[in-house]
Amino acid sequence: NAGVMQNPRHLVRRRGQEARLRCSPMKGHSHVYWYRQLPEEGLKFMVYLQKENIIDESGMPKERFSAEFPKEGPSILRIQQVVRGDSAAYFCASSPWTGNQETQYFGPGTRLLVL
């Protein structure tokens, strides 16, 4: 059973460009979470999605950032007009069901560098 997959693993963008980060959850998982990690810091929650629904986007900046998890295909985290402060590692996690207690499995991350 393949784990959570993310691509690309590394992404370099110039200021003002768009960044698209993809996440394929583990087989059978229908819940996806995106987290951001700055150097030497812990992970910060951004957004929680189920298929075709955004459940909680309280951690995501209101501007330039968007996320989706379509019925078919991977979840996409999109950052428009990137700025240097967007440089970070972005991790996706998936879980098989929602409830009071669940386990999240993380992917290898996408390291975004904005020049």
Add this chain to the structure above:
Amino acid sequence: GENVEQHPSTLSVQEGDSAVIKCTYSDSASNYFPWYKQELGKGPQLIIDIRSNVGEKKDQRIAVTLNKTAKHFSLHITETQPEDSAVYFCAARVGSQGNLIFGKGTKLSVKP
């Protein structure tokens, strides 16, 4: 909202010694507490978790304890090995919300 504090930020031990990492949380509604190990350049890997209806859980050399009254939980690694060297993160989850709140991490170095 929930806040998770983690100590120490760095920990150096000799191979074979034990390592203890402690976390405190603020929201008494938190009911799930996982620990992740992150190696350089990789994603966090779940190593053990504990739920609020349990006070202690053990898996070989790794154990986690939870004190709900004091709102703190700890990771214990016994007989440490050089391959245990990594950054360890604690996390907490509140009620029915999906997201985890992470501590800032502990960089563990095990010297041979």
